[in-house]
Amino acid sequence: xxxxxxxxxxxxxxxxxxxxxxxxxxxxxxxVRLLAKLEGSNxxxxxxxxxxxxxIDEAEADGTLAPGRTxxxxxxxxxxxxxxxxxxLRGYPIKIVLPENVSIERRQLLEVFGxxxxxxxxxxxxxxxxxxxxxxxxxxxxxxxxxxxxxxxNPRAHYDATGPEILRDVxxxxxxVAGLGTSGTLMGVGTYLxxxxxxxxxxxVEPPAGELVEGLRNLEDGYIPPVFEKWGGFELxxxxxxxxxxxxxxxxxxxxxxxxxxxxxxxxxxxxxAAKVAERIDEGTIVFIVCDGGWKYLSTGAYTxxxxxxxxxxxxxxxx
Numbered sequence: 001x002x003x004x005x006x007x008x009x010x011x012x013x014x015x016x017x018x019x020x021x022x023x024x025x026x027x028x029x030x031x032v033r034l035l036a037k038l039e040g041s042n043x044x045x046x047x048x049x050x051x052x053x054x055x056i057d058e059a060e061a062d063g064t065l066a067p068g069r070t071x072x073x074x075x076x077x078x079x080x081x082x083x084x085x086x087x088x089l090r091g092y093p094i095k096i097v098l099p100e101n102v103s104i105e106r107r108q109l110l111e112v113f114g115x116x117x118x119x120x121x122x123x124x125x126x127x128x129x130x131x132x133x134x135x136x137x138x139x140x141x142x143x144x145x146x147x148x149x150x151x152x153x154n155p156r157a158h159y160d161a162t163g164p165e166i167l168r169d170v171x172x173x174x175x176x177v178a179g180l181g182t183s184g185t186l187m188g189v190g191t192y193l194x195x196x197x198x199x200x201x202x203x204x205v206e207p208p209a210g211e212l213v214e215g216l217r218n219l220e221d222g223y224i225p226p227v228f229e230k231w232g233g234f235e236l237x238x239x240x241x242x243x244x245x246x247x248x249x250x251x252x253x254x255x256x257x258x259x260x261x262x263x264x265x266x267x268x269x270x271x272x273x274a275a276k277v278a279e280r281i282d283e284g285t286i287v288f289i290v291c292d293g294g295w296k297y298l299s300t301g302a303y304t305x306x307x308x309x310x311x312x313x314x315x316x317x318x319x320x
Contacts (some may be wrong), residue, residue, distance in 0.1 A: 012086060013047045015042050016161045020120055020287065021168050023259045027252075028275050031283035035170055036261060036271070037162075040293035044082040044113075045137045047162075047263075047291045051184055052082035054157035056090070066146050067091065072143045074098075076126045077106040078292055079148050079182075079259055085111035094145075097133040105296040127223050134211055148180050150226035158188025165195060174284035177241070177274040180204040180267050187231035194236065201238040201310055205273030207245070239275035245314040248272060249302055252282035252294070256303065262294040265302055265314075 008014060020037045027034045039047035055115070059065035071094040072138040073080060073086055087094040094176040098107070101122030110117055120129040130149065137145035148154050161318045164187065166173060176193055178185045183204075190202035215286035224233075252268025255261045294303065302310050 010089070012053055013091070015053050017165060018042065018257055020166070021259070021261065023255065023261065023271075025258060026254060026271065027277065027278050027283070028168060029278045032278040032281060033285045034271070034274055034278065035173075035285065035287045036167065036259075036267075036290045037287060038261070038290050040263060040290060042082075044078075044085045045109075045292055045296070046078035046081040047185060047289060049085075050080045050157040050162065051148060051151075051154045051182075052086055054153040054160075054302075055148065055151050056083065059144065059146060060090075060151045063090065063179075063317045065146075070095065070140075070183050072097070072133055072137055072140070072142045072145050073148065073150075074120075074126070074127065074129035077102055077109075077146065080115060081106070081109045081113065083146075084110055089116040092144075095136075099129050099134070103297055104299050108298065111180075130223070137185070146185045148184070152227070152230070154182055154184035155188035155191070155227050155231050158185050159192045160188075162191040163192025163196075167196055170285060170287055171195070172285050173287050174205065175201045175274075175277055175281070175286040177203050177205060177270055177277060177286055177288040179270050179273075179289070179291065180206045180240075182265075183225045183228035183233055187227055187233060187236065190236050191231060201277075202236060203239045203277055205243050205270050206240055207243060207269075207279065224295075241276045243269045243272045243276075246307070246311045247308050249307060249314065251275070253303060255290075256294065261290060263290045264292040264294055264297055266291050283318035 013218040014170060018039050018041050021034050023036050025034045042049035071092050073083055074097040076099055094115045095118055096110055096232055097120050099122050120132040125206050137143055165249055165270055182280045193200040248265050248269040252265050253270040255263055255268060255271055270288045274286045
């Protein structure tokens, strides 16, 4: 007789412990394995489930977040969706400052989870949303501003769980590649890996300065996340790989057509960066982060439209 399936007391208990799948058929080097960590399997659909739960748990524990308090947070999507899910479960009203040019699915999911959406100018991207949220938080000190870009719970969520999961499942890892957004994933996972296997190389994927790749940022564009500086990002990273919007789309499409992994556009960027790393080394095992699934981006045509049209649209839509 098979053992009974576990029954979980809350959906939040399903956050983390995500699977890793071998996608080495996409590797440009037959001696380099490419392994994808599928963060889209988290219950709210992305890697940001991890930090949302950690930030809210810690804010409750230290008394920052108490019954009846309203939460405000800037987000281009995934963190806001994860926070809204948890806040709805726990009874906290939440306001998400969102760039006006995100995909329609992102707004819909925020509404499903009960968030109030405050729009910021699309041309200002995620940095504009951050500035608007900061200003509103100063005007309303009674609101709780957890601020994912500066909250220690962000990298710590990855140091405590994502990093240990990767080393447990892939003890022969040689390189870790992830997109640079809030930088929490890179800082937390990278620090853990370096402490436990110092020879592992940690590399960031970022777009060229001034160009949009959904959810990613270039540090030269004028905003360096506080957690990046606090966790010694410049010393931790072994390098960066620049990935353009068209490459992100091309590799996102290859990921789904050649491996069946239906992922968001930033995952294609991470894969493109991992492939660039694979080209430059003799052999190794690269783990990269698949941040979320592709479901929230279907309306953008990123998977099925003419590639030129999809690339042009990438300049005006924040996908991640």
